[in-house]
Amino acid sequence: MAATTRLGRVLQIPSEITEQALTLCHPYDVESFSQTCRKARHLVYGNPDQYLWRQLFLLFPFDDPRLISSPFQEDGQFNWRKQLHRRLAAQLIACRTNPTLEDLLTAIETFISVVCTAAPVTWGHERISSPNLLWVVEVLQSTNMLRRSPLLFQEGSNQSLARLRAYLALTLDEYDDDDDEGMERLKLIRTRSRCQVYDLRNYHQDNDWGPFNVIAGEVDWTHIESIINVVSMNLSDRPCDWPDARPRYGLEATRAYSAPGTTGLATGDWAGVEGHWRRYVCFMDYRDLFAFNYGNRGRGQRDSTYFDPPDFEEAVRLVELKLTLIDAQEIPEVYTLNRFPDSPCKHYPTLYFTGTSWGINGNEATIVGSVAMSEGGVVRWRFASIANSHIQWGSEGVQIGGIASAFGVIGTWTGTHHDHGDPVGPFWLYKVEADDPVYMRTVVNNQVNA
Structure with a gap:
């Protein structure tokens, strides 16, 4: 009864103030609040302007998608709640010890989406990092999801996984001198990448003799990742050659x-x-x-x-x-x-x-x-x-x-x-x-x- 009374007092506060207070909470806590009664649920999910979810999204923090202008973006208004839920679900999947293959691919595709919707660099703000990208790196580093992924060691790597790994460019594959497992993993990656890059059967008229699938214009991300691996590891073997002339990656x-x-x-x-x-x-x-x-x-x-x-x-x-x-x-x-x-x-x-x-x-x-x-x-x-x-x-x-x-x-x-x-x-x-x-x-x- 006491808890119900306290909740009733909260709901007596003007909805704008309650909504503003909820923006300071974690989205999971907001969802828990929405399950307490019908009025709370309406406050959280009923407002068509999605002000609450927009604030939760931007304060998480993530890049503001309104700053990204591209004719290739999906039409329609940005669904703040759906996109925030999608990203939090991917984070939960990354934390699991043995996620299903379907869930794993869903999480990987979500991370790619977050990378592709990072805000562009603007003049005068070149040194300001993207919250989108910081979040992806933090999740992948803290969960070690990519190293645990069974897709990494399957023949014919998945295109989505290869695309995400290409963007990362081995930045999450570094190992200590006493890490024999890490050394063997990179050796395996390098060998497979060389086999992909130097196999002449992978170059023909149907893929423009380049890193593309036979479908015109479709990038073969397994090939792109292999190229990045080959070139970056070759440069790592030559630390004294062109030390001041290395490409940026990550x-x-x-x-x-x-x-x-x-x-x-x-x-x-x-x-x-x-x-x-x-x-x-x-x-x-x-x-x-x-x-x-x-x-x-x-x-x-x-x-x-x-x-x-x-x-x-x-x-x-x-x-x-x-x-x-x-x-x-x-x-x-x-x-x-x-x-x-x-x-x-x-x-x-x-x-x-x-x-x-x-x-x-x-x-x-x-x-x-x-x-x-x-x-x-x-x-x-x-x-x-x-x-x-x-x-x-x-x-x-x-x-x-x-x-x-x-x-x-x-x-x-x-x-x-x-x-x-x-x-x-x-x-x-x-x-x-x-x-x-x-x-x-x-x-x-x-x-x-x-």
């Missing part, structure tokens, strides 16, 4: 306009193409690549033990680029068949660019390419290198995260003529500051070598 680097100088993009350059870029390119010795794909162990199913010897390693090259936009009519004739078609999307028209690229020791080439927005809202890059008026290497890549993300573009390169046995390899392309010291040194070295 969830914060996936935010739109987080790349240097892109918070105030020039009109027409929606993808942040113009400027200075850095590219890491990896490749196997051609004899190794041929043996893996066509040798005794390469017949039928490629043998992962090919990468087991401790002395096996790939070559890694650092390439600098400077890109500028051009009109479609200025595309060299040698590249016209390789470019993306003009986009019908008025917000994101297809962009065309040219520029130069060079390595530490010179080897200058002309770069020609195009950038397009896919139907799924993923930015695709396609470009080729031209030397002595001959097109040589073609590249297909995907912007990881939002438009003009600091993470950059992940993809694969191969011969533009796609002859049988052409080599193939992964690359990581990302934007750098115009006054980047490593970039300036390579400019000077390139001029001296010229």
Whole structure:
């Protein structure tokens, strides 16, 4: 009776004040309050403006979805209560010791949604982190969900899991020197990633010889994750090589306009193409690549033990680029068949660019390419290198995260003529500051070598 009396007194308070007090509570406590009586339930769930749930959502905290403008967002008003419940349910699933496979996939897809709806970086607030991304990292770190996921060790990794792991880029897979289990796990991940990246059967006309599924324009996230794993681990093996020229990665680097100088993009350059870029390119010795794909162990199913010897390693090259936009009519004739078609999307028209690229020791080439927005809202890059008026290497890549993300573009390169046995390899392309010291040194070295 006493509890009922106290509740009655609470409900005698103006509903606006009670509602404001509830915004200071955890959503679970708010739901418990709603179950006490009909008036409480109406107060929590009956207001059509969803003021209470909007405040609970933003104070949790999460990024304000009203700040995100994209033609690819779902139509209709944002359902604050539904989205908050969805995220809290994913957190509960992550905390479970043995979640069902269905629940696990539901949680993973929710985390991807949270990452993809992180607020873009804005001018003057470049160092302010996204609450969305901080929440995802905190949940995954505290629950260790991804390391416990049985999907991680299944052949043919799930696309949603691969996409989330690609965004994280091994940032949650670090281990201590005495962590033998962690070391073995990374070794397994690296071997599987190499098998995926260097298997020539994964490149053909139906997937544009890139990291895509046979469905046109659909990203193969298992391939993207494998590329990130291969390049990042190759760089980890070389801590003394280019220590000041490493790409940014992890969830914060996936935010739109987080790349240097892109918070105030020039009109027409929606993808942040113009400027200075850095590219890491990896490749196997051609004899190794041929043996893996066509040798005794390469017949039928490629043998992962090919990468087991401790002395096996790939070559890694650092390439600098400077890109500028051009009109479609200025595309060299040698590249016209390789470019993306003009986009019908008025917000994101297809962009065309040219520029130069060079390595530490010179080897200058002309770069020609195009950038397009896919139907799924993923930015695709396609470009080729031209030397002595001959097109040589073609590249297909995907912007990881939002438009003009600091993470950059992940993809694969191969011969533009796609002859049988052409080599193939992964690359990581990302934007750098115009006054980047490593970039300036390579400019000077390139001029001296010229």
